[in-house]
Structure formats: structure tokens, C-alpha cells
Amino acid sequence: MDSEDAITRRRLLRAVPVAGSVAVAGCSDQTSEETDNGAATDGNETESENGTADETEAIPDPPNIESQIIQRDKAAITNVRHVVDGTMTWPSVQWVDTVDPTLLGVWEATNEQLYFSSNRKFVINSGENQYNGGYATRNGTLYLEYESGTSQEIQYQTTSGRSPPILELYQNGERTAAYEQSETEADQRGPVEVADSLIAVTEQNPTTKREDVQSGAVGSGFIVSPDGTVVTNAHVVGAHQNSEETAYERFAVKQSNAIRQELASDGTLTDEQLEASGRRLYEEIMSYYEEYGTLKDVSESVSVLNGKATTDDDLEVESWSAEVETTGTVYKEASGEPSMGRDIAVLDIDEENLPTVTLGSANGLSTGEKLYVIGYPDIGISELFDDTNTTLEPTMTTGIVSARRELNTGINSIQTDAAINGGNSGGPMYNSDGEVVGVATFSPNDAQIQDIQFGLPIEIAAGFLTELGIENTTGEMQAAYEAGLEAYWRGDCETATAKMETVLDLYPDHPQAQSYITNCENGDAPGQDS
Template sequence: MKKKALITIPISLLLIAVMITSFFLINIKPAEGKIAKAQKLAEFTKPAVVRIVDYTVVSWQFNNPDDPEVIAILEQLNNQSVVGGSGSGAIISSDGYIVTNAHVVEATQKKDEDIANEAFEQLVSIVADYFKVDYETAYNYMVAYTQYTDIQRVLKVVLPGGDVLDGEVKSYGAPINEGKDVAVLKIEGKNLPTIPLGNSDDIQNQDNIWVSGYPAAADSDLLSPDSSLVSSMTSGQISATSKKTEQGSPVIQINAAATHGNSGGPVINDKGKLIGLLTFRGDTVNGQEVQGFNFAVPVNTVREFVNQAGVRNTKSETDKLFQEGLELYWGGYYKHALEKFEAVQRIYPNHSEIKQYIANAEKKVDSSKMLWSDYATTFYIFDGVAGLLVLVLLVFTFVGGKSKSSATVVAPPAAGPAPTPPAAPENTLQDLNNDGKIDVQDILLALEEHRKNQQKKDEE
């Protein structure tokens, strides 16, 4: 057995070592690419940042047919006034829930009377400017002959991929000068990209943050139409964490650049989590905006309205596949990144970034790095065969090497003559008292006689 063990045990140990090595090779993680954290955050969050357009359309009827000039002005306006604006927001659930500011969707949440009054003031200003008269004169004239006939509310959400969807307000706070400036919207969709919610209790002064959204200053006639679908990201730090509005609502002060249109956009920390929504900027100085003094609603305030709407903030399968694909792409594993990107396209075809990344990965696929996990099936087969071989070797060494002992057969003794049965013992008792039978008296007499004989022998 010892000679066999000298051969089989080293072979078994070698096979076991190879099996262990294959296990570790299969589970080696891809090397990370040298990508700046800010770039990663931008790519991870960009697909979930949306533009929100909220406005009302008020239709007018002018009742003075003798004033062709005012009639002409109204015809140029199609007898309508449009009141509202746009802002930003962030998708927080794969089925289409979005967080933004209440003031971003304020136009469609007002009462008809308030909407009509605001639209009328806008119309009066146009008439006053045209005729070069003061506002009060134009107002008194127009109010005598004008009435609204219809109010149409429009709330649209523009996704980064170009889809324009109807939005519905599910939870609403109040504009910043009235309360908590938060609203939760809902659009139709599935497998949408999302941004995870953080915890604003964990933030500290000078934490690095990034603000994402659609600032109006970035919209220019010199840019292509599809440029309006691309969000902007600026960086900065938290300047103060314990400030409040006049109504007592907490706000976070940040120094990242922002302007009109950024309202409702997500403020992201260095872990890629939403810690606030940009809500307003500091006062102007000499009529000019001063950057570096902007404020955000903390995410824990946002959570109040998210919970009120019954929303679960969960990472979608689209997020998981896209982020895995990006990490592989940045690490040089283009073939494997391409597989992830194509999976994203299958479950969410209108992803804003996926077509470009697929095209880039296809161009670089020939120079893709290798992953040991590609050979997992081969490793599993080899490990199975190796494990079986180790078992056979051990059985051969410790079981098969023992010689089988021959059983000793004991021969039966030779047959001989049958033994003579012992003779029946003679009856030594006699009828000593001559009563014709042997009984207890005879036994007692015999014992007494035996005692006397023994005593006699002892005396001799």
C-alpha cells in the first residue's frame, strides 16, 4: 500500500489543487477601468433625469367687434394665453414614478379662477406693450370686453430617450414660499432607469455633490433640437445643512451652479444617491444672478411624499444591466459589455444612452479582454472528472491494496467408536433399621456410621 500511496497521493493533491485554482479563476472579478467618479455618476444617473413641462392654455373671447387692432392681436395669439414653465425631475421607480418640485407643476394644480387671472394679466401686458399704454389702462379696457371660454391643463414628461409622456400628479406639497416644495408624478412605463434615494441625515458640510437637470441657460438656438434631451451636470459642495424656509421647511444650501430649469433636478452624492431636489436660488445682486448660493429640499422631506404616494424606490433590472455593462466597457471587456448593453436594449429599447454604447462596443469588440468565466462550463466538466479520478485513486490506495485473508477451514475430528455410556451408579444405601424400606431413617443411620468410621480412622 505504501508504494501505491507514493504515486496516487501526489496525483490526487495535484488534481485537487487544479480544481481549487479553476474555482478561483471562474470567480475573478473584471478589472475596473480608470474612470473618474464624476464621470461614472453622470453616466449612471443621466438616463433617469427628465425634463418636465407644465402649462395651461386659456382660450379667450373678445367682445368688442369695433376694435380690430385688439382682435388682430388675439388672432396672432390664436385667441389663447399659455401660462407655465419647465423644470427637471428624477425617476425613482422602474414603473414610472418621478420626484420634482411642487412649483414645477404648480400651473396645472391651480384653480380655474387663479389660472384665468394669471393668464389675463399676461394678456393685458401684451396689449399694454403693443399700444404703449400703462398696465392699468390696458387692464380696465380688456376686463370690460374679454372673458375666458376654456382652460386646458397640460403636464408632459420628456424622457432623455425622446419619449414625451403624459404625467399625473400623485402627491403634492406646495410651492417653496408656501410649504414643502415636493411633488410626485406618475408616467406609464416599465423597466425605466432610476436613481436611488439616499438619507439627508447623513450629509455634512463640504460633502461633494452633483446637480443634474435641464437649465434654461443651456438651451440655445445654436444647438440642435436633440440637444434639449441631454441633461447637464454641475459639481459643488454642501455649504450648509441646517437652514429653513420662512415656513419652517428644511433646506440644504449648495454651491453648485444652477439656474431656471434646474428646479426639481436631483442633487446627487458621491455614492450616486439622491440627497435632495434643487428648489430655489439666492437673491439677485444688482439684478444679476449670483452663482454658488442655491438651495435644495432634503431627500428625507421628499420621502414623506414618496411614501404618501405609495412608491417603492427600487433598482430596476435596466439599471443593473446598464451599470454592469459600463463597468465592463470601462475595463476593456467590450465583448461582455456588448452582451449587457444588448440585454438593456431588449427590455428598454428607448434607453437614452444604449445605442451609442452598443455602437462603440461593436467597434472595439475585437480588442476585448478575456474573462475566465467564459470557460466556466469547461472548468466544471474538468472539475467533475478530476473529482471522480481523485475518488478512484483514494479507493485504490486505501481499500484495494489490502490482501484478502483466506478463511481457515477447521477439519472435523475423525470419526471414532461411540463412547460407552457410563454405568449407572450403584445404590449404596441399605435398609439399616430393617423396616423393609430405605427411608430418611436409613440415611441418618448411614451418616452416623460414616462419622464413627471416620473418627476411628482419625484415632488410629
């Protein structure tokens, strides 16, 4: 048998039933005995009526290591979610165009000429002097910003009911100058220039606007003690973020999306125009919210999701509230630049008799050895599937240890070509003995780099567990489940059923135990006739 398909010796011995070995049909009670004709049998043969020996029923081979890991530990691999809630309030807003089309063109008076363009540039020719700069208008006020750095505010009024139109300038209610329009200019702005000219201002009679905001992160984790200790990444539970900043950033994303949808509904903008216009309007509206908005009632929570069996053999999502017991540092400075830290978090959920994984060691893990990564990648395909069947269906990716690298922070890492996508963070990395040797953690910042992902050695997580006085243990329920699974793989449905019934007595919500009992009852277990 290939060593990768073999059951870990430690786990196999732990799973062997105490009350004797499994009876195999046709076996005698003795290892060797004489038959009537004096021939010896070794216990693997039995005498038939015609005096010939029949071979015993073959014990099925166990599944490959990938299937063993999934069947044994699937219930102990969790989905972890960090949620930040808040409420944003602000006075109602309106968009104002800072370009007044009636002002565009050339205006002349004795010894002075004014020019205003649609790209918000102005030129003043006064005698032998020329002044240049940018301008904006709002509510009858002309704001001038000279190239020299000085600025000026002037009240103005254009009279278009006569020919030629007149531009009148005022200071403190007194008219200081009047100009006749000698040349007109059409508004030549495209959609990007128009967006660049818009500003967000409070409405004249504002109302208070309110919007609930929810932001979150999704990752993976694994249960290491039957009383509810879960290991994941610190960044999954937001250890590197301020909750108010997180909620505000989510609000900003919603506003950005709303602006882009509104612009796209016009149907006339190119992708480049849509991107540039959307970016400019987003920057302006967020400046308004920063100045006038208030983020209130901010709270955060962490939950651990797992599967729960139902009476109709379906799978429901069970959510447990979790407390963050401790976290490492997500980012750590090295040579003046941010780098990865001990990105581990330990959570606690108030449950008992939970399924658990077995922790191994990454110390002897070397380049070329196989790795198996399990988690819940957020890969944007959930809308294609029935949530009741796939919400908590973990994904396994396989690869090898590509390298063992020390980060510039002095922290050791495991480099692998096994895929680690968003949502996989915090999930377990297994060796070929079915033991957790690492925690899937991060990818390179360079998106062009392919097939290079990183995990942290399980020793880092174990260090946090030791500090908290927590041991990686196998509880009574998990021990019964593993013993039942071993019996099921070798075709011993009697033992498998008894063990799985013990599992359900201790943990009625176990998502898989009943399925093995059902398979045995239906003749679908290994070694049974199909």
C-alpha cells in the same frame, strides 16, 4: 484611487455578474502554482516561451464620479413640463384720446373764464371764486373731477369755423353757456403723456375677438421606480397656482409684449419713454380685458420628456403624459410672511422597465462635502443648438454643501454653491457616492446674492413616496444596464454587450445602451486599442 472616483461599494457588488469572474488573458486557473523551475506564480503572471513572466493586461480605471453619475443616471433624469391652455374672447377695442386738442387754451364769458391744458388740468375762474381739477373728454362729453372730490359731466361743442372760436356747453340738450377763445394752446404732450391720456373702449360696432393662450413651466425630475414614479418640485407642476390665473397672466404678458413692440417700431422713443408708455398702455388694456373679456376652456396637463433612441443612433424627444399623485405646499406662512414649504410633487407615468436613480440620505450630509446637481436649465440658449442633439442633454453643475439651514417654517434645507437655474428645479442633487440626497428647489429672492442655492433633503420626497406606498427600486432593466456599464468601464466588452442587449430587449427606447455596444464593436471602449 481617489475615493471620489471609486464606485459605490453597494452598487459595485450589485453589478457583479453572478456567473463567475471575468477571464483575464494569460491567467492560470489556480491562484498559486509551481513552475518548471520551482518558482511560484500568483495568477497575475504567465510563463512565456523563454521562461520569463509577462504582466497581464491592465484593467482600465473607471471614469470619475461625475462621469459615472451621468452615464448611469442620465436616462432617469427627466424634463418636466406643466402646460395650461385656454381661450380668451373679448369685444373689439379701440384707443381713444381723452384730450381734445380743440379744447386747449383760455375761454371767456361775462364774469367767467375757463382754462384747459394739455396735461388734463382745468381752472375755472367764476367771479371771486376759483375751481381746479382734472378733466377728460370723450364723444362730446367733458368729464370734470374737482379737487373738492365732486365730479360733473357736461356736453360740449367747439366751433372753429369762426373767429374767435366758440365753446358751447349743454345740459340735457339745452345750451347753458358759451365762451369765446381768448388764448390758444398747442398740444405739448410727449409720448408718455399721450399714452397716459389714452383709454381702451369697445368699438361702436364690435366684433368678437378670440385668442388661444398657452402658459407653462419647465423643470426637471427623476424616475425612482421602474413603473413610472417621478419626483419633482410642486411648483414645477403649478401646485401653487390657479390654472385660470396662470392662463390670464400669460395672456397679459403677450399683450404687454405686443404693446412694447408696437411702440418700439416707431423708433423715436427712448428706453425710458418706451418703458413708461408701455406700462401705462398695458395697465389700461388689461383693465379693459378684465371688464369685458372672458377666459374659457381652461385645461392643464403635465408631461414628462425623456430621450428615445432611433434606428439611426439619433435621439428623439419622447413625451409621456403624467398624473400628479400628490404635492406638498410650495409656500408656507411663517411669522406672517410667506416662506418655502415642502415643495415636492410625485408624478406617475404609465410605463414599465424604466431607468431609475438610487436614493441615499441627506441626514449625514455636512458642510464641505461635494454635491452634483443635474437638470435641464432653461437658460435661453436653445436657439444656438441643434434641438435633435441637445433638447434632452442635461446639465451638471458641481459644488459643495455650503451650509445646512433650517427654514423659518421648520423645514431643513441644503445650501450649496452649485448653480441652480430656472428649469433645474426638481432635479436630483447627488453626493460623492452617486446617490440622490436632495432635490434642487430654489434660489434667494435677492438677485445680488451669488453662489447660494437651496435644495430640499431627499427625506422629504421619501416621505411622500412612503405615504403613497412607493419604494425606490431598481428594476430588471436598470440592473442589467448598470452591470453592463460596470463591465464596459473595466474593458469587458463581451459582458457589456450581452448586458446592453438585455437592456434593449426590456426597454428598446433606451437612449444610451446601443452606444456602448457600438463603441465595443468599433474598438472605442475603455482598454481597447484606438
